[in-house]
Amino acid sequence: MRLRNGNSPTLANPSGSMMTVLVTGGAGFLGSHLCERLIGEGHEVVCLDNFDTGRSANVEHLMAGPRFHLVAHDILSPVPEGLPRFDRIYNLACPASPVHYQRDPVKTALICSQGTLNALERARRDEARLLHASTSEIYGDPELHPQPEHYRGNVNTVGPRSCYDEGKRFAETLVTDFARQAGLTARIVRIFNTYGPRMQFDDGRVVSNFIVQALQGAPLTIYGDGSQTRSFCYVDDLIEGLVRTMASGAEVDRPVNLGNPEEYRVRDLAERIVAMTGSSSTIVHMPLPVDDPRRRRPDISRATRLLGWRPVTPLATGLEATIEEFSTRLAQGRRPVRQPLPAMAYG
Numbered sequence: 001m002r003l004r005n006g007n008s009p010t011l012a013n014p015s016g017s018m019m020t021v022l023v024t025g026g027a028g029f030l031g032s033h034l035c036e037r038l039i040g041e042g043h044e045v046v047c048l049d050n051f052d053t054g055r056s057a058n059v060e061h062l063m064a065g066p067r068f069h070l071v072a073h074d075i076l077s078p079v080p081e082g083l084p085r086f087d088r089i090y091n092l093a094c095p096a097s098p099v100h101y102q103r104d105p106v107k108t109a110l111i112c113s114q115g116t117l118n119a120l121e122r123a124r125r126d127e128a129r130l131l132h133a134s135t136s137e138i139y140g141d142p143e144l145h146p147q148p149e150h151y152r153g154n155v156n157t158v159g160p161r162s163c164y165d166e167g168k169r170f171a172e173t174l175v176t177d178f179a180r181q182a183g184l185t186a187r188i189v190r191i192f193n194t195y196g197p198r199m200q201f202d203d204g205r206v207v208s209n210f211i212v213q214a215l216q217g218a219p220l221t222i223y224g225d226g227s228q229t230r231s232f233c234y235v236d237d238l239i240e241g242l243v244r245t246m247a248s249g250a251e252v253d254r255p256v257n258l259g260n261p262e263e264y265r266v267r268d269l270a271e272r273i274v275a276m277t278g279s280s281s282t283i284v285h286m287p288l289p290v291d292d293p294r295r296r297r298p299d300i301s302r303a304t305r306l307l308g309w310r311p312v313t314p315l316a317t318g319l320e321a322t323i324e325e326f327s328t329r330l331a332q333g334r335r336p337v338r339q340p341l342p343a344m345a346y347g
């Protein structure tokens with residue numbers, strides 16, 4: 001176990017409502033925004049990450065503070081001894097974009113199973129409450145639209161996305177059964193496509209690809225004819241949903257969808273980003289990846305009813321903030337950029 005900033009975590013829960021919180025995958029896109037939010041609320045935060053798809057740069061602005069601790073660790077091994085007792089555990093560690101989770105699909109499946117079990121074991125030992133990050137991918141290529149939580153999905157068990165889709169489905173079962181058996185308080189959120197600052201340039205996701213391509217004047221790569229749809233949630237709204245779900249009562253003992261119900265065609269997103277960046281980029285079409293869902297849109301009535309949550313950031317506002325942060329990072333040359341290609345794009 002290594003603490004990257006040399007701070008020594010306090011061993012007791014600070015007084016009042018301040019808590020000691022573990023965020024697995026905390027140096028990733030969502031994890032870094034969550035750490036920032038929790039630090040802002042005055043909590044002590046331990047961010048555990050193996051930097052597989054995350055970067056310490058995502059949390060370096062938090063490192064100087066005495067309540068933030070960065071631990072280099074792979075969740076396939078038990079959460080290290082020597083860390084404080086946790087009140088809350090957010091289990092986010094897992095590659096999330098197709099190019100990343102398909103790079104080592106066996107490891108992805110294991111992160112969902114063994115990795116989740118390790119987070120659960122630590123929650124049991126510390127009597128912590130655990131929130132697990134599941135995904136809209138558990139619905140597969142949905143036959144029911146929009147997707148409510150009671151929909152059981154349409155997932156290929158042996159396709160290129162299965163390590164993630166089925167892995168996350170298994171993780172939901174594991175979290176639910178473990179919580180029942182161990183008397184643990186656990187929450188499961190099904191996160192729909194989320195975007196915002198600090199997404200990786202080359203994670204292959206549609207928003208990051210299109211913004212990087214538009215800013216560099218390269219052609220925007222639409223897979224298929226671009227008529228497939230997604231619903232895009234701005235990261236701040238999503239983090240609000242995570243925090244509310246973690247704080248929720250027993251009525252939220254089943255999975256809850258978190259996402260923005262506004263649905264867009266991929267080709268409309270491309271046109272919007274070209275217009276917003278003032279880019280001269282053209283559009284090229286590439287093969288649609290295998291098992292690429294045709295439509296996706298969350299039914300968030302459960303989150304709205306039980307958590308009083310709904311996204312408040314319009315797509316234009318969220319994209320503007322994201323484009324600005326991407327421009328700054330590109331100008332700083334923070335990372336060499338290559339043109340991303342679709343994962344498993346069999347014609």
Ligand code: NAD
Nearest residue numbers: 025027028029030050051052053054074075094096191194
């Ligand atoms: P991300 O790839 O940016 O973050 C994942 C983090 O987990 C990274 O920092 C990575 O280094 C870390 N990690 C991966 N494997 C690990 C391991 N074995 N041990 C320790 N750390 C490990 O992805 P994200 O978008 O921030 O996603 C976070 C979580 O939210 C994931 O569980 C993902 O499945 C879920 N999710 C995200 C979205 C989205 O749109 N961003 C949608 C649905 C679900």
Ligand code: UDP
Nearest residue numbers: 204205206207209221222223228230266292
């Ligand atoms: N997509 C695209 N061009 C790209 C990247 C993605 O047309 O450069 C499409 C992709 O095929 C999918 C949608 O955009 O239909 C969303 O892809 P992403 O990987 O962002 O999310 P996911 O498929 O996991 O929902």
